[in-house]
Amino acid sequence: MKATAIAPANIAFIKYWGKKNDALRLPLNSSISMNLSGAFTTSTVEFSPDYSQDTVGMVGEEFSQKEQNRVITQLDVIRKFTGCNDYARIVTKNSFPKGTGAASSASGFAALTVAALHALSFSATEKEMTILARIGSGSACRSIPDGFVEWQSGEQSEDSYAYSLAPASHWELCDVLAIVSKEEKKVATTIGMEGINTSPFWKERIAGMPEKLQLVRKAIADKKLHELGKVIEEDAINMHAIMMTQDPPLFYWNDSTMRIIHTVRSLRAEGLSVYFTIDAGPNVHLICETKDESTVAKKITSISGVETVLLNHVTKGAHITNDHLF
Numbered sequence: 364m365k366a367t368a369i370a371p372a373n374i375a376f377i378k379y380w381g382k383k384n385d386a387l388r389l390p391l392n393s394s395i396s397m398n399l400s401g402a403f404t405t406s407t408v409e410f411s412p413d414y415s416q417d418t419v420g421m422v423g424e425e426f427s428q429k430e431q432n433r434v435i436t437q438l439d440v441i442r443k444f445t446g447c448n449d450y451a452r453i454v455t456k457n458s459f460p461k462g463t464g465a466a467s468s469a470s471g472f473a474a475l476t477v478a479a480l481h482a483l484s485f486s487a488t489e490k491e492m493t494i495l496a497r498i499g500s501g502s503a504c505r506s507i508p509d510g511f512v513e514w515q516s517g518e519q520s521e522d523s524y525a526y527s528l529a530p531a532s533h534w535e536l537c538d539v540l541a542i543v544s545k546e547e548k549k550v551a552t553t554i555g556m557e558g559i560n561t562s563p564f565w566k567e568r569i570a571g572m573p574e575k576l577q578l579v580r581k582a583i584a585d586k587k588l589h590e591l592g593k594v595i596e597e598d599a600i601n602m603h604a605i606m607m608t609q610d611p612p613l614f615y616w617n618d619s620t621m622r623i624i625h626t627v628r629s630l631r632a633e634g635l636s637v638y639f640t641i642d643a644g645p646n647v648h649l650i651c652e653t654k655d656e657s658t659v660a661k662k663i664t665s666i667s668g669v670e671t672v673l674l675n676h677v678t679k680g681a682h683i684t685n686d687h688l689f
């Protein structure tokens with residue numbers, strides 16, 4: 364009744380912002396991401412008839428009551444799906460320090476879901492696992508399949524799932540993550556995206572999605588960084604333009620974020636092939652090929668305000684390990 368899973372965080376090339384169904388976390392648009400090798404969560408789950416309640420812990424970090432409740436809600440989803448009535452003990456560990464801007468909810472809910480199903484010896488398909496992880500945290504469904512992943516928005520729960528577009532070995536792409544702030548984000552994504560339709564621009568972004576998604580699928584298939592980079596920068600800027608024009612507005616960038624954006628543009632003008640993307644926070648993900656990784660890391664480290672640089676390669680999705688945390 365005990366199992367442990369490891370799941371990577373992921374960075375979206377085409378991003379998810381806004382839902383058509385809040386409870387089921389059905390997104391307004393499909394999204395595409397790559398799994399990150401340097402940021403992952405390990406989660407051990409044990410169900411037992413001897414437990415009289417769920418207990419949730421994290422190695423070396425505080426786990427707020429609110430975060431624990433969200434984990435327990437996800438356990439309820441899994442119990443309902445599998446028909447299990449037992450309580451569970453869960454211990455979780457992140458490979459990256461809290462607040463580094465790496466998406467811990469994606470890796471966390473992916474690892475939890477895969478470990479819990481395995482602990483119950485429930486042989487779910489990858490598709491089913493992504494559907495369940497999505498209910499915990501939307502982007503978590505993209506941390507289960509291998510390498511480069513698409514989350515198909517779908518119209519109902521059964522057809523809103525993620526699948527691999529290409530394995531990790533397909534393309535030596537990397538994400539040089541520049542950390543400019545370790546503060547927790549002030550507005551959580553779940554809350555932030557509830558205000559999407561107060562922006563006058565959101566419909567335009569959604570209308571342009573099918574074309575952008577197709578460009579990204581093709582750029583990944585053809586391994587064309589220039590084509591990929593152009594679209595991912597555009598989509599990150601569009602998403603932040605929507606955030607900034609919501610009521611109340613959400614400003615996730617800070618002055619260091621802006622300095623990095625300008626630097627990336629000048630590095631490109633000098634011939635270095637590097638592109639940026641930014642999630643719901645001020646930290647900047649720099650996408651380049653592995654051959655340019657150390658040059659990019661060196662240039663970015665010297666920018667004022669950059670505290671740490673984390674190197675990530677494309678990696679496989681969630682998987683089971685025998686190294687239990689308890």
Ligand code: PMV
Nearest residue numbers: 375378379501502552642643
């Ligand atoms: O799934 P959540 O609640 O962590 O939301 C993710 C939202 C973004 O990171 C901003 C975009 C994305 O697709 O990852």
